[in-house]
Amino acid sequence: MKNIAIIMGGYSSEYKISLISGNVVYQNLDYTKYNPFCVHIFKDKWVYVDADDREYPIDKNDFSTTVDGNKITFDCVFNAIHGTPGEDGLMQAYFELINMPQTACDYYQAALTFNKRDLLSVLKPYGIKTAISYYLNLGDAINTDEIIKKVGLPCFVKPNKAGSSFGISKVKTLEELPIAIETAYKEDNEIIIESFLDGTEVSVGVIKYKGEVTVLPMTEIVSENDFFDYEAKYLGKSQEITPARISDEMTAKVGAIAKRAYEVLKMKGFSRSEFIIVGDEPFMLEMNTIPGMTNESLLPQQATVAGISLQDLFGNAIEEALV
Template sequence: MKRKVALVTGGYTGEAEVSFKSSAFVHSQLDTERYEVYPITISVDSWFHVNDAGIKSLVNKEDFSLVINGHLLTFDIAFIILHGSPGEDGRLQGYFDMIGLPYTSCSALTSALTMNKGYTKAILADIPELFVAKSVLLFETDRETAAQQVQEQLKLPYFVKPNAGGSSIGMTKVKESSELTLALEKAFNAENTGQQVLIEEFVTGREFSQGIFRNSAGELVVLPATEVKTTREFFDFEAKYIPGLTEEITPADLSEEQQARAARILQAIYVRLNCRGMVRVDFFLQQETDHFYFIEINTIPGQTPQSFIPQQVRAFGMKEGDFYAELIEAALKSNN
């Protein structure tokens, strides 16, 4: 019998547009012989499914069920492809835990924690071979003294970014002190990011992004890394989603020792944060020291055809549909 999969997408933030593109690609790759897939849109106003005929059915939030053509439809699993809130910050995961529906992503606790970049860095700080840039975490109550705190504790240049944002929204690279106040306001005011701001000293080096997942056999699988080279000041929202601004090299040109070291670090991060399913870790390789510096972890990484994870899955020699099936089957097994 086919598994009934709720492909959950949309969301409450500006990342919803990317979520729809990601979920459409996942939907196109899933094996229809094994899975019945129902896209479910989560928006501030409503949760709903639209069938091929354009008929809209509202989700019953009591049990995440649908009524289609008079028949009650319940799901075996939720495949969460929803970037930002409420899919990436643990809110949906907590809801699914409460109603007993398995899902493909990290737990509610891990998801909520990893949306907070500052807290995540604190937990990962002592992992062997991993380095973290010096940083300052500011809260809404720090607004009036924010610039002074940063200038007293950090050296230029630095990155200013919302502590709980995604897709580099609200992020600025500050090279001169005169740019700081505007950058802080931009980060504090970013929509649905918790009004916390993380400022980090800039690390000079090559930038990489690399996926890791737990397969249906329970094994941790590290995917090939992608090196990011952008014509922008840094890998911002435009660089991520406007073609031609960024060169992405998969697999990245890393030595065998660097590849092995990166794999050890990724596995340690995955275990330390109690991750599930697929995650993606972004990091710098500092030029002077050859040290890997942690940037952030993404627990629901983009899945458009040009996104990092699909690139890495293909470089690994795996079909995207088989990869997504592994995530589904692993989630179902872990729930038993």
């Protein structure tokens, strides 16, 4: 029986969703193989939380905990932290230093994919198409005319390093641009402004399953809101159709690009990449390496359509990490 620490929470706006994801993992592990522990990672405390909500501090020297005088160590960590420090490479680097297997990608891949600007720059030479973009760092002079000249209207203003669609705005007029930039800066000190791609949005899960890089059935996203924002993603304001209503040829084309990105980046664990298909060309928006694991989340939906139960999905991630 292996002791598995499921880390959840984190330091960002996404901590609530992460707690839900972590608990879904906890509920769906095979208890005949794994002994799961819920570990909450917050800025002010790292604690193991038992079934009665009692908290036991985590010893950061070796990521262990002590319960009633008994020291508990872990065989593997299941990473369910969205945002920092679980998705940006900090926890991955820490676990590598203490030689602890964990289910996510390595620290470099996490840091790279968490930074939309750097990810898309690395993938561009491999022929992966992206939106036209303009970058700003906090303190930069803001020339709205120059921005609009480059990206056009409407456009999207996004934090460069934040997930779950916090701080994203769709800008339709020049006057809205400064407000959108201010909103994005509340989440991050770097922002990315992208041209609007008018097409079909699909989300593509790629995982290592039983040793093979596997593309899951794609999800088509039809948002009731102006775009796939927080409400659309988590509060039911979107239609998520799996498998996506696109041709077999397009499914193969997008799947090949998502798989190529996974392999080029030497990814491990889970990934979920977002694309917008314009005409017959897929444009990549981003890649998430700790996608949502709630029952409503896209990657679990995709796994279910592929005939992979949540117990299999999560157990496989642990087994891959232990290889």
